[in-house]
Amino acid sequence: MSKPEYANLPVWPEADTPCVGFCSTNLGDDICMGCGRTLDEVDGWLFKSDEEKEAIWNRIRQAGVGYRWES
Template structure:
């Protein structure tokens, strides 16, 4: 049986593209020069070095903090 129904659209108040890059890294990490907070992405040194082992909830918490502070550059 063929389903001819149109795909459901997201609600009007929901952005169409809610995908984020895997990392907030902006490509110029100042933590490698001794800064505790990266001037490129706004993450702490610990967040930068532990990013690859963070689970989805930990990453989402960092993204939420960066977005609330207006620090997302990607």
């Protein structure tokens, strides 16, 4: 039996973006209550380097702000 095509796709340990689909920066918040990023971080995410994205991930993990971190 052959492997399905998707079996050869890369596996990421976590999503590329911290977005959870609720962006309160659209409502005027400085820090998104969904993911914990600033408006500048949200707006420029696609253009950030992997190193910049990792630094943002590390900051929001440490801060623990946003619905992403609520249990």
